[in-house]
Amino acid sequence: MKYISVILTGFGNVGHSLVNILNSKKNVIAGQYKLDIRITAVIGSRYAIIEEQGIDLQRLSNCDKHSKGIQQYGKCLYEIVNSKDLLEKLEADVLIEASPTNIETGEPGFSHIYTAISKGMDVVVLSKGALVQHSKEIQEFAHLKGARVKMSGATAAALPTIDLAQYNLAGNDIYKIQGILNGTTNYILTRMHKKNISFTEALQEAQEEGIAEANPKLDIGGFDTASKLLILANTIWGTSLRLKDVALEGIENITREDVAAAVRDDKTIKLVGEAVRESYGVRLRVVPIVLENSNILTRADYKDKAVVFYTDLMGTMAVVGGASDPKAAAAAALKDVINLFR
């Protein structure tokens, strides 16, 4: 049995789900992978729990999420002045970074990740911001410090994208990637197609169902798709492209008429993120495309995601599906931890 100590930053939907999964799968993980994964610290935005022997996951999973839940746990509780300073003082094998993300500053994720790497810890990243802003810097610093960085949960959560490219397609030259990487926009477009409603109506429905946020700009405008595409491209090709390098068009201007016209032609409109390696560099765009219904990307409906990789040796490879919920994202982080230490 290999003992793995974990610091978890962020105790929102995904962090809480991860605690639930680690608690309920403890025996399976021990039996199948010979791993004893213990969370020794949970660092929220206001409070932290620190237990060197491992936090009682059963107890914590019964608490609410966010700071309220951390307070409920009660034992070994610390009020946070600065999460980076706190992290500096702690030791563990791996940091799982699941703080709320800000794709413009990359914080607080970047500070957490940088601190962990400087201490030689491996990092499993769920929050996109730091990777969007500092992908190459993180990779290079990790290389320097002998730390490893995994990021399945930061691209399309449950759907394998980064790990598919790096592991299952090892040895291949990937020259193009196309994907439906955002569940919210795909949900809205699917509703527009199936119910012949307007963008505004579909968005409102998605908001009522808790799928779109009150401020849906990041999803609707294509920024979330662009962020994931950027992380994929920069990680796979070692480039250091920025959000401003992505030609960006959201779905807010797609009309009922556009959808009706596509349907008449037996086609489907999807918001597609596309990365193409050209001779002069990598070209990135996020744009609504009218796809033939024979295109595999049209098989991803509602919150489903899909990615297609174009390779030199293995042809075209598509992955479709994967749940889009906090549990699935947490499972992506668990997968990364298992694959780091199995």
Added chain:
Amino acid sequence: MKYISVILTGFGNVGHSLVNILNSKKNVIAGQYKLDIRITAVIGSRYAIIEEQGIDLQRLSNCDKHSKGIQQYGKCLYEIVNSKDLLEKLEADVLIEASPTNIETGEPGFSHIYTAISKGMDVVVLSKGALVQHSKEIQEFAHLKGARVKMSGATAAALPTIDLAQYNLAGNDIYKIQGILNGTTNYILTRMHKKNISFTEALQEAQEEGIAEANPKLDIGGFDTASKLLILANTIWGTSLRLKDVALEGIENITREDVAAAVRDDKTIKLVGEAVRESYGVRLRVVPIVLENSNILTRADYKDKAVVFYTDLMGTMAVVGGASDPKAAAAAALKDVINLFR
């Protein structure tokens, strides 16, 4: 740079392709993965080349495939009395087993694999027979000897199946697998659907195009699909099921009328391999199924393959595509070698 010595058994289409790829990708593999992969022996059915410093891949890739090519290489040539005995005398880091397969005896692959494992070598398996007949035995013997076994090329070649289950879905409980695992039958069914021709006509076309073999029984009867399904199920769930445990129905009795009826209902007939973990054990069947066109498996046409995994944490995950040719199968073996030693 890590030096990896490889013994290759089998120099047919796939073995020859592997030599080509290793030759042309030498610099890429060195740069990206820091691996210097050298083939130190190629063991065909009648002749072997043994060069401790590594075979000249450029020279060998210019030779024909099969025994003829091995003879053309000329240098360091041995006539084989017994390939197992020869293998016994050799040392290397990994065996890549790509001999012609016999799914009823598992030979000569099984002897090769067993000998390599007994010497503590890791094994990358491309030939299905040994795994169909002796999956659990091989796994247990490898575990005992501290050897590792990879088998991407034995299930659906380029399409990630085993490695998707073991790596990308690590930590998940997989409770069902459905797949289109045989390119030949899928090609025939696709032709019947698109051209409204009979099974006999479609088979004949496939034979003329070199897609179906002169004796197509293994493909048409579902045995190839059953073999791959069996390897997947036994590896993922640790069962020791046999070919006789697979409820088997081929595509030979599908008529033009069956296809026409399916098309009328906006459906598609596919030969599906299905493994379901029930409370009493694992149930396996290979059977033509009339699928709704919304089913992702209907996106695999002609020689395409597709697999859907049903999981507890990550929902449903489908992979579709992947080239079906000797180069793609060889690339699957290369991927396994890289992932063993990266």
